[in-house]
Amino acid sequence: MKKYNRKIQLKFRENLFGIRAALSDVSNCLRLGFTQLAYGRNVHTTIKKINRCGDEVLTEAPTGNLHLRNRQPSAALFPPLIPVVDLSKPDSKHQIIKACEEFGFFKVINHGVPMELISRLESEATEFFSLPLCEKEKTGQPKPYGYGNKRIGSNGDVGWVEYLLLTANQDPNLVTENPESFSVVRCLFSQGCFEYYMAAVKKMACEILEMVADGLKIQPRDALSKLMMDEQSDSVFRLNHYPPCPDVLQSLNGDVIGFGEHTDPQIISVLRSNNTSGLQISLRDGSWISVPPDHYSFFVNVGDSLQVMTNGWFKSVKHRVMANSVKSRLSMIYFCGPPLSEKIAPLPCLMRGDQQSLYKEFTWFEYKRFAYTSRDGSWISVPPDQYSFFVNVGDSLQCEARVMANSVKSRLSMIYFCGPPLSEKIAPLPCLMRGDQQSLYKEFTWFEYKRFAYTSRLADNRLMHFEKIAAS
Numbered sequence: 314m315k316k317y318n319r320k321i322q323l324k325f326r327e328n329l330f331g332i333r334a335a336l337s338d339v340s341n342c343l344r345l346g347f348t349q350l351a352y353g354r355n356v357h358t359t360i361k362k363i364n365r366c367g368d369e370v371l372t373e374a375p376t377g378n379l380h381l382r383n384r385q386p387s388a389a390l391f392p393p394l395i396p397v398v399d400l401s402k403p404d405s406k407h408q409i410i411k412a413c414e415e416f417g418f419f420k421v422i423n424h425g426v427p428m429e430l431i432s433r434l435e436s437e438a439t440e441f442f443s444l445p446l447c448e449k450e451k452t453g454q455p456k457p458y459g460y461g462n463k464r465i466g467s468n469g470d471v472g473w474v475e476y477l478l479l480t481a482n483q484d485p486n487l488v489t490e491n492p493e494s495f496s497v498v499r500c501l502f503s504q505g506c507f508e509y510y511m512a513a514v515k516k517m518a519c520e521i522l523e524m525v526a527d528g529l530k531i532q533p534r535d536a537l538s539k540l541m542m543d544e545q546s547d548s549v550f551r552l553n554h555y556p557p558c559p560d561v562l563q564s565l566n567g568d569v570i571g572f573g574e575h576t577d578p579q580i581i582s583v584l585r586s587n588n589t590s591g592l593q594i595s596l597r598d599g600s601w602i603s604v605p606p607d608h609y610s611f612f613v614n615v616g617d618s619l620q621v622m623t624n625g626w627f628k629s630v631k632h633r634v635m636a637n638s639v640k641s642r643l644s645m646i647y648f649c650g651p652p653l654s655e656k657i658a659p660l661p662c663l664m665r666g667d668q669q670s671l672y673k674e675f676t677w678f679e680y681k682r683f684a685y686t687s688r689d690g691s692w693i694s695v696p697p698d699q700y701s702f703f704v705n706v707g708d709s710l711q712c713e714a715r716v717m718a719n720s721v722k723s724r725l726s727m728i729y730f731c732g733p734p735l736s737e738k739i740a741p742l743p744c745l746m747r748g749d750q751q752s753l754y755k756e757f758t759w760f761e762y763k764r765f766a767y768t769s770r771l772a773d774n775r776l777m778h779f780e781k782i783a784a785s
């Protein structure tokens with residue numbers, strides 16, 4: 314809270330635009346779900362940074378997440394230790410199950426991936442990221458595969474990061490919309506460099522998923538692993554490079570986000586990074602803890618698909634990366650995805666007695682499309698202004714707001730909440746549905762929603778109960 318006394322913060326699930334856009338463009342305001350009825354200060358920041366080839370890299374602080382501050386409840390005084398699973402131990406499957414239940418995240422040692430493979434790919438990746446921007450851009454824009462800089466995904470999310478996103482499938486033509494990007498990238502790295510690394514990590518991921526199946530008594534043992542071993546599997550490989558973030562930007566904007574908070578949509582993700590901090594995971598109570606970097610280990614994230622397949626027994630872990638002002642962070646992540654046509658639903662053998670399925674069945678293709686059109690979430694501060702009003706769009710646009718206490722001044726606010734009649738049905742407006750677009754929400758009356766909202770907790774994602782995709 315130091316050097317920081319503004320009070321309202323907004324969290325954008327739809328994190329597309331920066332505050333400058335929010336103050337000047339009505340349609341953007343609607344997308345943000347929040348606007349100020351007056352002209353505000355422009356908080357856009359430009360930082361020039363020249364790499365050794367003379368390119369300007371990450372020159373302008375993107376007007377989105379980079380301004381967003383990390384003000385969620387911080388780590389507890391004595392944060393829990395991140396579980397460590399020793400794959401060489403006979404009881405590792407039990408450790409894995411416990412870690413997946415409690416954290417959705419664990420560290421793996423004695424993983425069997427040769428250090429030479431790791432170091433070789435890591436040093437070639439470092440070399441790649443130090444190429445002039447125009448060379449890196451030759452690998453193609455991320456559509457979804459290729460080289461990306463600052464912009465993450467297709468929704469305008471931004472971060473202090475550049476990356477290479479590739480299909481992990483041996484035959485890129487099977488799953489990629491732009492298979493050519495893969496061959497361009499391959500030419501820039503030495504022969505076999507990706508393939509050997511990916512094969513070793515894939516083997517480890519397969520063992521982990523077999524241990525999960527064993528631990529949960531899922532039959533056959535390869536019920537989960539076969540999804541990522543399938544020749545049509547839609548697994549993804551990613552190299553992320555987070556350049557050191559200039560102090561000046563950090564001090565102007567508070568903590569700068571490298572990769573905004575999100576869960577990985579796949580089954581599991583296997584991450585390895587150089588010895589640089591930045592990765593944080595969110596605990597069940599909503600607090601964030603930093604993951605101490607470890608050059609020799611891998612980290613495993615439970616993804617959304619495994620959450621669904623275990624009917625919520627395991628929870629996918631929310632995580633993010635904060636920029637580091639001193640060191641570059643380089644991470645290499647293998648995301649284990651099923652084939653696009655695979656149906657994702659709770660495994661029947663895990664349903665006890667009359668337990669209900671918490672999720673509707675959907676294909677990986679459908680879920681991925683859904684995940685790729687939603688956005689990550691971070692918080693920004695709203696500069697106070699005694700002469701203006703602020704307008705908050707309600708749950709329909711999912712802009713969350715919170716108020717932080719101020720150590721110096723009292724805050725007094727007056728709010729008029731515009732509610733419909735109690736009997737009014739709340740549902741997507743037919744005139745806004747394009748073509749064969751499906752309604753994302755079940756219809757409910759304002760009375761029903763209000764009753765529900767008033768009995769849920771502040772931070773609950775209440776609208777989830779009305780979503781058609783994943784009812785909880």
Ligand SMILES: C=C1C[C@]23C[C@@]1(O)CC[C@H]2[C@@]12CC[C@H](O)[C@@](C)(C(=O)O1)[C@H]2[C@@H]3C(=O)O
Nearest residue numbers: 465466470549577578684685686687688689
């Ligand atoms: C903002 C986004 C980037 C992402 C697609 C998404 O809309 C939400 C999920 C993101 C994620 C996280 C895990 C992987 O890095 C990734 C490739 C994926 O499958 O889902 C990214 C997506 C991306 O960078 O395009």
Ligand SMILES: O=C(O)CCC(=O)C(=O)O
Nearest residue numbers: 551553572592634644646
């Ligand atoms: O780069 C990292 O350490 C994590 C990035 C991440 O979460 C992702 O690419 O999905």
Ligand SMILES: [Fe+2]
Nearest residue numbers: 575576577632
């Ligand atoms: Fe991730």
